[in-house]
Amino acid sequence: MPAIPAPSETPLRRITLDLGGCSACEACTSLAPEVFGWDEHTERPRLLQELVPQDLAQEVISYCPQDCIRFDDDQGQDG
Ligand code: SF4
DSSP: OOOOOTTTTTTTEEEEEOGGOOOOOHHHHOOOTTTTTEETTTEEEEEEEEEHHHHHHHHHHHTTTTTOOETTTTSSSSO
């Protein structure tokens, strides 16, 4: 029997998108098109879902060059 990867082994985390510094590089939409859609009017990404598996969220956060994507529950950090 083939092993089927479990789709949600990691916890879901809520993320936010702050487009203030977004450079429209589209890294987020390329990495996770199920999470980030592309708004053709603003020419910026938009969130399609706020709850994202933690591993995927961590990956898109690390790939965004402008630090637009954050864990919503990461409040209380300096800055
Ligand atoms: S990866 Fe970051 S900078 Fe690039 S389009 Fe997405 S939000 Fe904007």
